[in-house]
Amino acid sequence: MKKIKTALLSYGMSGKVFHAPFLTLHQGFELMGAWERSKKLIQQDYPTVKSYDSLDELLADEVDLVVVNTPIDTHFDYTKQVLLAGKHALVEKAFTTTAAQAEALQQLAQEKGLKLTVYQNRRWDSDLKTVKKVLEDGVLGEIVEAEIRFDRYNPALSPKLWKESDNAGAGVLMDLGSHLIDQALYLFGYPQAVFADIRRLRENSQIDDNIDILLYYTDKRVRLHAGFFNREMTPSYVLQGRKGTFLKHRADVQEDTLKTGAKPNLTDWGTEPPEKAGLLYTEINGQVLRQTVPTQQGNYYDLFEGVYQSITQNVPEPVTAAEGLQVMHVIEAAMRSSQTKQVVQL
CATH class of the missing domain: 3.40.50.720 (NAD(P)-binding Rossmann-like Domain)
Known part of the structure; x- marks a missing residue:
């Protein structure tokens, strides 16, 4: 090799x-x-x-x-x-x-x-992989609305000064927002337009720390949100189709496990606890079902x-420069939209 x-x-x-x-x-x-x-x-x-x-x-x-x-x-x-x-x-x-x-x-x-x-x-998170499979299986019918969130409860400023200083690379839009936008484009493709509300909500914050972004598609609307004032977490992925709904909390274990010093493997790495499974409520072959969906195994190794x-x-490449460029176009459109309070065409 x-x-x-x-x-x-x-x-x-x-x-x-x-x-x-x-x-x-x-x-x-x-x-x-x-x-x-x-x-x-x-x-x-x-x-x-x-x-x-x-x-x-x-x-x-x-x-x-x-x-x-x-x-x-x-x-x-x-x-x-x-x-x-x-x-x-x-x-x-x-x-x-x-x-x-x-x-x-x-x-x-x-x-x-x-x-x-x-x-x-984050494309290789167990959560996102599960959402992708639900979409590919078509069990929700045509998707009309989706929401992706990356929420935390952490009102305090980071001790890492470069993360909190007013520079071109700082802020939640660049940090968590780039994940959210990439996931949306990965799941649904490039949108037609963007509307965004970007704010500073933490005391003495010099950077954006709360974002709400609406992506416009011809057949659906996709909302992205990230912030630091979410003590009680709502589902991070909400898919609404013409036949049903899928809800999934953000529960990928890889980052937390890696922070303990544990080393990844090719067997049981990235396996979520069964109780974190997503909820599917839909109609399949004329039968209404409300059941959990087994979570796909995550692994950044891939x-x-x-x-x-x-x-x-x-x-x-697994994530191309062209895809990275598309994310940057959406980020810039979100910035313009928040400043002008107008929808920005892509």
Whole structure:
């Protein structure tokens, strides 16, 4: 099996929790190390890898793939340098801070013949995979309305100052919103127009922390919401079809399990507790049914398998730059809509 030599651009929570465990699990990747600016931590977990002192040092090494997992407002500059150095790139969400930046990176990757993947790992959550299967099974009939939420109860400001400072990459729209928008486009395609209400609700907040976005389609409406004042969680996925309804809470266990230091596997990883199953209330073959739906198994490993196949077999990336660009177009439209209080056509 061909080994893809891979390096991370940071080893904070993202590198330690979401990337390194899967890169070391997948036999097709060789973790080379991470760029560490101050704290040198990666060798405590992986003694044989390198701790790079600079991006130039990392790019000068025999690295095939670089994971750009730094703050959002650095994505464009770092990814551009990675591509110009002839390396493939896996870029954290949000892809960039503007659609123009996303398009420039897409064009550069095409010119260089390199793979450019956006890390939208939530497509491989157990929740979303279950919703996708319900839609594919057609048990709800034609979908007329859908809602996707990413809610938390956490009124306090984050101690990570870069997350709370007023910069182009900060805010819930870029953070959780990029997940919500990607999931909506993944499930329902590109909308015709956007209406959004984006606010700052936490005390002393400098960034947007509450978003409500309405996506317009010819045959349905899709609402997206994220905020920090939801002590009692409502279902994160609500699908309303002409035949019935499907409700599913956000219950994927992968992030919480990874944070404990547990390592992923290829057997029972990403298995939700049975009591978290979604509720289906619909009519099938003339019979009205109200029952739970077994949850699909989640596994972020499949994203990395897609990256591996895209590089070694020259097939499309699991999340393409074109898809990342579409998300950025919707984000920019949501910003304009909230500012003008008008519907923005796409």
